Every structure is written in C-alpha cells, then in structure tokens.
Amino acid sequence: xxxxxxxxxxxxxxxxxxxxxxxxxxxxxxxxxxxxxxxxxxxxxxxxxxxxxxxxxxxxxxxxxxxxxxxxxxxxxxxxxxxxxxxxxxxxxxxxxxxxxxxxxxxxxxxxxxxxxxxxxxxxxxxxxxxxxxxxxxxxxxxxxxxxxxxxxxxxxxxxxxxxxxxxxxxxxxxxxxxxxxxxxxxx
Amino acid sequence: xxxxxxxxxxxxxxxxxxxxxxxxxxxxxxxxxxxxxxxxxxxxxxxxxxxxxxxxxxxxxxxxxxxxxxxxxxxxxxxxxxxxxxxxxxxxxxxxxxxxxxxxxxxxxxxxxxxxxxxxxxxxxxxxxxxxxxxxxxxxxxxxxxxxxxxxxxxxxxxxxxxxxxxxxxxxxxxxxxxxxxxxxxxx
Numbered sequence: 024x025x026x027x028x029x030x031x032x033x034x035x036x037x038x039x040x041x042x043x044x045x046x047x048x049x050x051x052x053x054x055x056x057x058x059x060x061x062x063x064x065x066x067x068x069x070x071x072x073x074x075x076x077x078x079x080x081x082x083x084x085x086x087x088x089x090x091x092x093x094x095x096x097x098x099x100x101x102x103x104x105x106x107x108x109x110x111x112x113x114x115x116x117x118x119x120x121x122x123x124x125x126x127x128x129x130x131x132x133x134x135x136x137x138x139x140x141x142x143x144x145x146x147x148x149x150x151x152x153x154x155x156x157x158x159x160x161x162x163x164x165x166x167x168x169x170x171x172x173x174x175x176x177x178x179x180x181x182x183x184x185x186x187x188x189x190x191x192x193x194x195x196x197x198x199x200x201x202x203x204x205x206x207x208x209x210x211x
Numbered sequence: 212x213x214x215x216x217x218x219x220x221x222x223x224x225x226x227x228x229x230x231x232x233x234x235x236x237x238x239x240x241x242x243x244x245x246x247x248x249x250x251x252x253x254x255x256x257x258x259x260x261x262x263x264x265x266x267x268x269x270x271x272x273x274x275x276x277x278x279x280x281x282x283x284x285x286x287x288x289x290x291x292x293x294x295x296x297x298x299x300x301x302x303x304x305x306x307x308x309x310x311x312x313x314x315x316x317x318x319x320x321x322x323x324x325x326x327x328x329x330x331x332x333x334x335x336x337x338x339x340x341x342x343x344x345x346x347x348x349x350x351x352x353x354x355x356x357x358x359x360x361x362x363x364x365x366x367x368x369x370x371x372x373x374x375x376x377x378x379x380x381x382x383x384x385x386x387x388x389x390x391x392x393x394x395x396x397x398x399x
Binding site for chain 1: 235
C-alpha cells in the first residue's frame with residue numbers, strides 16, 4: 024500500500040536491535056486517515072474470506088484492527104495482556120514474546136467474546152518472527168474457531184514469520200514489506 | 212447518545228465494587244458501528260473547540276479516541292502505561308489509579324508527539340472519579356499545551372469526576388451518564 028510505504032520511508036526510524044520505530048503514525052501517535060485507509064485495504068484484501076470477527080492483541084494492534092472492523096462492519100476482539108477484574112474467572116491464556124519489551128507476556132481472551140465456530144481475521148501492526156501471531160492463533164483455535172486470514176501493516180520479511188505460519192493455511196497480507204533494515208529501510 | 216445508552220442497559224453488567232462491565236461492546240470486544248457513531252457524536256459536540264490533537268490513555272481509551280480522531284481528522288496520541296524501547300530517554304510521566312487493576316499505574320507520553328501549543332481534546336471510555344483524566348491533563352499541561360475538551364463514553368456521575376475537573380475550564384461531554392449502579396443500571 025503506497026501511502027503506508029511512503030510514510031515508513033519518510034518517518035520510520037531504525038533503532039538498534041532491528042526495531043523499526045513508527046511511533047509517529049502507527050504506535051504512540053496514530054494518523055487516523057492513514058489508519059482508516061489501511062483498514063479499507065485490509066477489508067478489500069480479505070473481502071472473500073467470510074470472516075465473522077476481527078482479532079488482535081492490545082495495544083498497538085487495536086488501531087489497524089479497529090479500522091478494519093469498521094470497514095468490514097465486524098466485531099473486534101482484542102486479546103489482553105493483563106486480566107482486568109471485568110474478565111471472568113476462566114479465560115483462555117497463552118504467552119507471546121514482546122519485541123519492544125524484551126520479555127514474554129501472557130495474553131488472554133474471554134470465552135464470552137471468542138467462542139466456537141467463528142471465522143477469525145487476525146490484524147496486527149507488525150508481522151516479524153510470527154510468534155505473536157502464532158499466540159493469537161492458539162487462542163483462536165483453542166476457542167474452537169478458525170483463522171481465515173492474517174493481516175499486518177508492516178512485515179519484516181527477513182524474520183521468517185510468513186514461512187512459519189504457512190501451516191495455518193490462511194492468506195497472509197502485509198501492506199508494507201521491509202526486506203532489510205541494514206543501512207536504512209529497504210522496502211519490497 | 213441513545214444508541215449507547217440502550218446498549219448499556221441491554222448488555223452492561225454491574226460487578227461488585229461499583230464496576231460497570233461493558234466488555235462486550237467497548238472494552239474487550241468493540242462494536243465498530245457503535246464506536247464510530249460515538250466518534251461522530253464527540254466530533255459534533257467538540258466541533259467548535261478548535262482541537263489540534265486527540266489524546267487518550269491506552270488501552271480502552273484507544274477505540275473511542277480513534278473514531279473521534281477519524282471523525283475530526285486529527286492525530287491521536289495515546290499515553291502509554293509501559294515504556295516501549297521505541298520511546299526516547301526523556302519522557303513526561305505521571306501516575307493514575309487503575310480502577311480495574313486496583314493499583315496506581317505510571318502513564319507517560321513522548322515529547323515528540325505532545326509538544327507545546329497544541330489544543331488537546333481528551334477522549335476516554337469512562338469518567339468516574341476524574342483521577343485518570345486529571346493525570347492526562349497533567350501530561351498535556353506539562354507539555355505546554357491546553358486542554359480544550361474532555362469527552363467520555365460513560366460517566367458515573369456519582370463519583371464526582373465532573374465537579375473535580377471544573378477548574379480546567381474545558382467543556383465536559385459524556386455520551387451516557389450513569390447516576391447509580393445500586394440495584395441495577397440507572398441512566399440520566
């Protein structure tokens with residue numbers, strides 16, 4: 024998606040450890056017009072997968088997942104990293120690595136909102152190693168539902184996430200693909 | 212806002228400790244059409260305050276703040292509760308009570324995205340005691356900017372937040388007002 028790619032090239036910053044900082048328009052500050060355009064791009068890409076629910080992980084997945092949910096008019100569920108008192112006593116939980124916090128975090132979802140027989144479209148900000156997406160897939164499948172698509176604003180193709188998720192059998196769509204962060208930002 | 216009120220009456224649950232659970236359409240699961248309608252309602256209510264930026268607190272403030280940002284086409288900044296490695300070394304930080312976690316949490320924002328001279332519209336899911344909003348106001352004012360409006364999806368009028376924020380001099384708009392949670396949900 025050209026608009027996102029141009030923004031990454033113009034405003035993205037490469038930090039030590041292979042981290043791409045996009046805090047100015049995706050993470051800490053969100054550009055609503057860009058994010059809505061990304062939601063429409065995901066909606067078009069996944070128009071035919073028959074999704075019944077959008078699923079993401081708090082925090083930075085919420086913005087792209089919400090605009091996709093708006094574009095497709097489907098409910099959005101976001102997995103939580105801490106258990107609020109409003110969650111029931113029994114939840115589905117797994118763990119996933121946090122790249123920006125350098126530790127494993129628990130992620131969980133309430134069976135009230137992710138039950139059996141849903142066709143789930145996973146939307147997140149980044150697809151890198153695929154381990155966060157894999158954790159979301161465990162929650163979806165553990166709930167008795169099916170992953171019908173995986174969308175990421177930005178894929179780091181050199182971290183192998185796409186290949187690691189092939190067994191899921193769901194289409195994977197990234198709106199911008201970073202092929203390397205060595206000596207600058209290189210896009211596909 | 213009638214649509215939100217009806218949804219609260221139909222699906223809201225009162226939990227011990229005066230907590231109103233709206234996880235089915237606001238917090239854990241989001242109804243995108245309802246949330247977009249709330250964003251348009253805030254945009255209409257604050258059309259004349261001359262806001263230049265929308266500000267909220269992760270996590271549950273993001274959805275209503277983003278739809279408001281979409282409706283007003285203004286950038287959204289969300290204050291963070293943990294410091295990701297992408298944040299600069301020097302940030303603005305304060306603390307706020309978390310009602311759903313029963314402890315104080317640090318909240319912070321990068322000076323990169325909340326600087327001087329902005330006219331800031333604060334949008335959050337709940338207005339209860341006003342302490343979270345007060346913490347966001349400290350960040351805005353600490354950055355050298357001005358709060359021009361405060362919006363909440365749901366106000367618990369019996370917790371005194373609105374009165375406690377009167378000195379800010381900004382209009383306060385709630386889309387639904389809960390006057391009591393004793394023996395059920397009572398709306399204004």
